[in-house]
Amino acid sequence: MIIKKRTIDYKYIGLEMLYQRLPDEHPMKKVINSKILSAKAGIIGETIVEEVFNKYKFPFNYCVLHDLNLSSNGKFQIDTLFICPYYVVVLECKNIVGELSFEKEPPYLKRELENGQIDGFESPEVQVDRNIYLLGEWLSVRGIDIPVMGVVVFNSTKSKIVNPPDHTSVIYATSIPVFLRRLPREKEYLTLTQMSDLAHSIAKAHQAYFPYPMCKNWRIDPEDLITGVLCGKCGRFGMEKLKAGWYCSSCCNIDRRAHERAIKDWFVLIKDSLTNKECRKFLHLSSYQTSLRILETMNLTRFGDNNKTIYKWNWLEKS
Numbered sequence: 001m002i003i004k005k006r007t008i009d010y011k012y013i014g015l016e017m018l019y020q021r022l023p024d025e026h027p028m029k030k031v032i033n034s035k036i037l038s039a040k041a042g043i044i045g046e047t048i049v050e051e052v053f054n055k056y057k058f059p060f061n062y063c064v065l066h067d068l069n070l071s072s073n074g075k076f077q078i079d080t081l082f083i084c085p086y087y088v089v090v091l092e093c094k095n096i097v098g099e100l101s102f103e104k105e106p107p108y109l110k111r112e113l114e115n116g117q118i119d120g121f122e123s124p125e126v127q128v129d130r131n132i133y134l135l136g137e138w139l140s141v142r143g144i145d146i147p148v149m150g151v152v153v154f155n156s157t158k159s160k161i162v163n164p165p166d167h168t169s170v171i172y173a174t175s176i177p178v179f180l181r182r183l184p185r186e187k188e189y190l191t192l193t194q195m196s197d198l199a200h201s202i203a204k205a206h207q208a209y210f211p212y213p214m215c216k217n218w219r220i221d222p223e224d225l226i227t228g229v230l231c232g233k234c235g236r237f238g239m240e241k242l243k244a245g246w247y248c249s250s251c252c253n254i255d256r257r258a259h260e261r262a263i264k265d266w267f268v269l270i271k272d273s274l275t276n277k278e279c280r281k282f283l284h285l286s287s288y289q290t291s292l293r294i295l296e297t298m299n300l301t302r303f304g305d306n307n308k309t310i311y312k313w314n315w316l317e318k319s
């Protein structure tokens, strides 16, 4: 039974928004683009694993949770968690193609592409070990005793494992059902009610994580970003506020709600608060009143009065 599905990838959304507002000649433009590609690959990998669980039904009782952010002795992120009365398995999903070698001392994942290019990634084995430890701690403070295991899942056979890790299982997504079915089911650690309660309490403990503001995380000066309102039709910045709505002088598009995206960009990219003055500068508005109307109709949280008013985005309500 699927208890929690994957949700929106906030990091990926933030990277796309950042990329759009970075000028072409900015030194970070290429870096952000490559981060977008790897975030996309990650999402594809996790979605493939999610599909396996959607299609396949196991011949015993179980619960599946995708995309969890939890904290015990530290924050941790689990791609997919499989819970049954006999054991709990952390699945670490990877979408990295090429010849892969689990290197030791220090541990990292070495990848060689067909064209000879070599690069490295954080060791999935270390990630799994850390998640097993932190989830074990999370369970133990709640008095739950059950074996916790982990497995690294690559989503396609284009990932050729030439040097597997010593003590962690590595499988392809298509082998997930066989792998989980073959794990020993001799001792029942949880009753059905306990298993269901545990799955729901983990889902409840999940905290959405917003990796914002992006400029701070990527050490980019907010002053470097392109300001103005984006035209959704032709992709140019600098729409002009007229009575009828936002007007694009390039393609003559009129959009009454074009400012909404720009306001969201501010909170995702620049800062967790916004003043009337900052809003005018970012949206290219000259009127205090127009800026005020926009801020007041965006369902933001307002703090302070008059000139000292600041507005904040309600992430959990309107992400």
Ligand SMILES: [Zn+2]
Residues within 6 Å of the ligand: 231, 232, 233, 234, 235, 236, 248, 249, 250, 251, 252, 253
């Ligand atoms: Zn336009």
